[in-house]
Amino acid sequence: MGAVVGTLTMQTRQRQPSRDNVDDELEMTMVCHRPEGLEQLEAQTNFTKQELQVLYRGFKNECPSGVVNEETFKHIYAQFFPHGDASTYAHYLFNAFDTRNNESIKFEDFVMGLSTLLRGTVREKLEWTFHLYDINRDGYINKEEMTEIVRAIYDMMGKYTYPALKGDVPKQHVDVFFEKMDKNKDGVVTLEEFVLACQEDENMMRSMQLFENVM
Amino acid sequence: MAAGVATWLPFARAAAVGWLPLAKKIMPKPPVDKKSRNDEILFVNVSGLRFQTWKNTLDRYPDTLLGSSEKEFFYNEDTQEYFFDRDPEMFRHILNFYRTGKLHYPRQECIQAFDEELAFYGIVPDIIGDCCMEEYRDRKKENQERLAEDTEAEMATDTPLPPHSTHRERLWRAFENPHTSTMALVFYYVTGFFIAVSVIANVVETVPCRPLKGSKKDLPCGEKYSLPFFCMDTACVLIFTFEYVMRLFAAPSRCKFMRSVMSVIDVVAIMPYYIGLVMPENEDVSGAFVTLRVFRVFRIFKFSRHSQGLRILGYTLKSCASELGFLLFSLTMAIIIFATVMFYAEKGTKGTNFTSIPASFWYTIVTMTTLGYGDMVPNTIAGKIFGSICSLSGVLVIALPVPVIVSNFSRIYHQNQRADKMRAQQKVRLARIRLAKKGTTNAFLQYKEEGGFHNRDSDNALCLKNKSSFQHQHHHLLHCLEKTTNHEFTDELTFSEMCMTESVGYHTSRSTSISSQQGVSTSCCSRRAKRRAIRLANSTASVSRGSVQELDTLQVHKTSAGPQSRSSLNARTEDLKLNCEDRDFTAAIISIPTPPANTPDESLPPSPAIPGILRNSRTSSYTHETVKISSL
Numbered sequence: 001m002g003a004v005v006g007t008l009t010m011q012t013r014q015r016q017p018s019r020d021n022v023d024d025e026l027e028m029t030m031v032c033h034r035p036e037g038l039e040q041l042e043a044q045t046n047f048t049k050q051e052l053q054v055l056y057r058g059f060k061n062e063c064p065s066g067v068v069n070e071e072t073f074k075h076i077y078a079q080f081f082p083h084g085d086a087s088t089y090a091h092y093l094f095n096a097f098d099t100r101n102n103e104s105i106k107f108e109d110f111v112m113g114l115s116t117l118l119r120g121t122v123r124e125k126l127e128w129t130f131h132l133y134d135i136n137r138d139g140y141i142n143k144e145e146m147t148e149i150v151r152a153i154y155d156m157m158g159k160y161t162y163p164a165l166k167g168d169v170p171k172q173h174v175d176v177f178f179e180k181m182d183k184n185k186d187g188v189v190t191l192e193e194f195v196l197a198c199q200e201d202e203n204m205m206r207s208m209q210l211f212e213n214v215m
Numbered sequence: 216m217a218a219g220v221a222t223w224l225p226f227a228r229a230a231a232v233g234w235l236p237l238a239k240k241i242m243p244k245p246p247v248d249k250k251s252r253n254d255e256i257l258f259v260n261v262s263g264l265r266f267q268t269w270k271n272t273l274d275r276y277p278d279t280l281l282g283s284s285e286k287e288f289f290y291n292e293d294t295q296e297y298f299f300d301r302d303p304e305m306f307r308h309i310l311n312f313y314r315t316g317k318l319h320y321p322r323q324e325c326i327q328a329f330d331e332e333l334a335f336y337g338i339v340p341d342i343i344g345d346c347c348m349e350e351y352r353d354r355k356k357e358n359q360e361r362l363a364e365d366t367e368a369e370m371a372t373d374t375p376l377p378p379h380s381t382h383r384e385r386l387w388r389a390f391e392n393p394h395t396s397t398m399a400l401v402f403y404y405v406t407g408f409f410i411a412v413s414v415i416a417n418v419v420e421t422v423p424c425r426p427l428k429g430s431k432k433d434l435p436c437g438e439k440y441s442l443p444f445f446c447m448d449t450a451c452v453l454i455f456t457f458e459y460v461m462r463l464f465a466a467p468s469r470c471k472f473m474r475s476v477m478s479v480i481d482v483v484a485i486m487p488y489y490i491g492l493v494m495p496e497n498e499d500v501s502g503a504f505v506t507l508r509v510f511r512v513f514r515i516f517k518f519s520r521h522s523q524g525l526r527i528l529g530y531t532l533k534s535c536a537s538e539l540g541f542l543l544f545s546l547t548m549a550i551i552i553f554a555t556v557m558f559y560a561e562k563g564t565k566g567t568n569f570t571s572i573p574a575s576f577w578y579t580i581v582t583m584t585t586l587g588y589g590d591m592v593p594n595t596i597a598g599k600i601f602g603s604i605c606s607l608s609g610v611l612v613i614a615l616p617v618p619v620i621v622s623n624f625s626r627i628y629h630q631n632q633r634a635d636k637m638r639a640q641q642k643v644r645l646a647r648i649r650l651a652k653k654g655t656t657n658a659f660l661q662y663k664e665e666g667g668f669h670n671r672d673s674d675n676a677l678c679l680k681n682k683s684s685f686q687h688q689h690h691h692l693l694h695c696l697e698k699t700t701n702h703e704f705t706d707e708l709t710f711s712e713m714c715m716t717e718s719v720g721y722h723t724s725r726s727t728s729i730s731s732q733q734g735v736s737t738s739c740c741s742r743r744a745k746r747r748a749i750r751l752a753n754s755t756a757s758v759s760r761g762s763v764q765e766l767d768t769l770q771v772h773k774t775s776a777g778p779q780s781r782s783s784l785n786a787r788t789e790d791l792k793l794n795c796e797d798r799d800f801t802a803a804i805i806s807i808p809t810p811p812a813n814t815p816d817e818s819l820p821p822s823p824a825i826p827g828i829l830r831n832s833r834t835s836s837y838t839h840e841t842v843k844i845s846s847l
Contacts, residue, residue, distance in 0.1 A: 054254060054271075055222075055225075057222075057269075058222025058223065059222070061222060062222065062223065076223050077223075077227060080223075080224070080227045080689065080692065081693075081696070082652040082655050082656050083656050083704055093230055093233070096233070110226070113229075114225070114226060114229050117229035117230065117232050118225075118229050125232055126236075128232070128233075129232060129233050129235065129236055132233045133233075133236075149237075150237060153234065153237065153696070153699065153700060154700055154702075156696060157696065157697075157700055157702055157704065158704070159710070160704070160705050160706055160707050160709075160710040161700075161702040161703060161704060161705060161710070162702065162703040162704075162705040162709065162710070162713065163702060163703075163713070164710065164713060164714060165702065169700075169702075173237065173239070173700070176239075177236070177237060181236075194236070197236075198235075198236055201236075203238075203240075203241045204235050204236060204238070206241065207235050207238065207241055207242035208232065208235060210242055210244060210245050211228065211229060211231065211232055211245070
């Protein structure tokens with residue numbers, strides 16, 4: 001008899017959690033954002049109307065609610081790097097795009113970021129990159145932050161690489177980087193040092209031009 | 216990759232700007248997108264119903280009819296639209312698939328019509344979304360079963376045997392399908408009759424008959440007419456033995472036949488007779504012999520060959536055995552509890568029936584099932600109180616769950632089926648995801664192997680054209696990542712091969728030249744080597760975890776063609792030599808057994824170009840450090 005009562009109570013307990021999940025999901029989909037007008041965005045960014053339209057159509061298709069949260073962002077970004085684990089780098093990327101620091105990316109943030117990256121001046125691109133590396137937004141990149149970023153990038157490569165990742169390759173990479181960037185050897189890289197060092201690097205400047213016609 | 220993800224590719228590529236300051240090498244050139252950037256609206260006319268969609272929407276799935284150039288075959292120049300002479304209602308779902316990336320199955324449509332439409336448009340049914348997948352699978356299985364039943368019914372009854380079947384096959388068929396020939400039918404009925412006769416004889420021989428003259432005791436008929444009964448028994452057993460031997464002879468797979476339930480029943484039915492023949496008329500063993508005679512009643516189960524209903528019952532019991540077992544278990548718990556309580560309650564009474572707890576089991580069972588024989592009754596007040604609680608709870612335990620069990624049984628049965636289905640679907644889903652992942656990784660690696668990066672001139676334009684612009688751009692992105700980190704993507708096989716070459720070091724890299732020439736024959740030796748290496752490594756306490764893992768991947772490197780040019784080998788091997796710890800080195804050498812190709816002692820002329828073993832790294836920034844494998 002106890003067994004019968006036990007099974008009956010077990011069943012009622014199972015039903016309740018699912019109800020809570022459904023309620024939560026309903027709440028989440030209620031939030032909806034609409035971007036500002038097309039003309040405003042056209043004025044604020046360096047994109048044409050058609051480009052904005054194409055971008056928005058894609059954005060809306062993936063995120064009908066109008067905002068991207070970090071989980072969705074990580075999921076999307078991970079699809080491009082199936083070999084390894086892109087979640088850490090996606091996290092930093094998300095923070096770089098989330099300029100208003102409210103854990104979500106609206107279409108405006110998305111388009112502004114893209115505008116800087118694709119149509120901005122060299123200085124703007126370098127500033128964006130600096131902000132990406134500067135995790136705690138204190139205006140300086142120190143070795144730990146850099147190591148975090150580089151490790152995240154190497155994570156995206158995954159396990160099976162050639163040559164194999166032996167030793168602490170990210171750390172060496174960071175050491176090389178700091179050698180190049182930190183002019184006054186004070187252990188941190190400021191924005192000016194960063195911009196200066198990058199502009200001196202011809203290869204990098206040339207590579208920057210390559211990404212102009214991504215859109 | 217999901218449809219909408221394609222729209223995020225420009226974003227991912229733009230974000231690659233963040234890698235530029237860190238990049239060790241120059242970024243590769245991006246693919247030039249020859250197609251016009253402007254999106255256009257396409258018109259698709261399906262049997263008069265006009266659909267319009269963006270071209271990009273259709274381009275999301277380039278391996279379907281609408282996404283590839285195959286749709287040009289259906290292009291109508293006069294009306295500037297694509298015309299398909301297919302079902303317009305179904306096309307709605309097909310188009311929705313392109314739009315949302317999820318394929319839905321319309322419940323009111325016939326499953327076969329839907330499948331045909333999918334096949335026409337080149338869409339694999341596996342992409343059906345989870346919301347509709349169960350329904351789709353159920354309907355499909357139902358349909359298939361119905362078709363299978365029809366064909367089976369057709370086949371089973373009337374189809375004549377293939378002309379050159381052996382006697383054995385014909386005999387087996389006669390046994391399995393008695394309606395096929397008259398002889399089989401006759402045999403079927405004869406065996407059935409004899410089973411009945413045997414069972415009735417077993418029953419009747421225990422009935423008391425009038426005693427012989429001169430004695431008072433009633434004899435069971437079996438002993439009075441022992442000879443007739445014995446003859447009848449012999450005849451039945453002969454028939455059964457003959458039938459069993461025939462079946463055994465005719466069975467296509469004798470082992471399988473012998474393991475089947477029916478054959479076991481047959482054997483159990485005839486064994487007691489033979490054992491009885493063999494055994495002497497000894498008083499000691501006749502007790503055991505009597506037990507064996509009980510097995511003769513199993514002959515009644517032979518009827519299940521003749522009765523469909525009995526088979527279904529057996530199958531049903533088998534399938535809900537777990538539920539019945541659980542019920543039995545909970546009953547046992549209750550019985551033990553009440554038996555214990557009753558025993559201790561009645562312990563004080565003189566001359567009580569409750570002599571032990573197992574003795575009280577009988578009381579508990581009889582009370583709980585409301586039988587109440589009355590052969591054991593409690594005398595103390597406590598005993599009576601607990602006895603009444605026992606009977607009340609017995610009513611609840613036995614009577615109440617019976618309908619619940621019946622409905623539970625059907626519900627649990629269906630639920631189990633669904634759980635199994637979902638588990639299988641889950642496995643399929645995971646496999647699908649894994650396959651898709653592998654597909655994208657393999658695509659990139661294949662692209663690299665085909666020299667996609669180096670041959671940008673128009674000679675190879677034909678083979679490059681097969682890839683969509685999305686793939687081009689995606690591969691370019693992955694290539695940028697490679698250049699940033701100065702490491703290349705490989706697959707698991709090459710990775711483990713490389714670990715082998717590096718761990719064993721300089722000598723083996725030379726010796727593998729022979730092994731690579733010998734190819735497959737040495738790979739099996741290396742597997743032995745691997746096993747021995749593992750054993751050795753495990754025994755050596757000092758071997759670090761890293762080296763054990765390296766030894767694990769000891770494999771002969773197979774030649775793999777690569778487009779990159781080979782730089783001078785010597786430079787590379789020097790890199791390798793410095794990479795190995797001495798420990799790894801010695802352990803690896805010791806573990807390599809006799810196959811001559813792998814002994815490092817062999818002095819081989821260093822071949823200048825070992826094809827495919829080592830890839831060019833083209834850089835000097837690959838630093839040498841002590842081997843520390845963390846994520847092998």
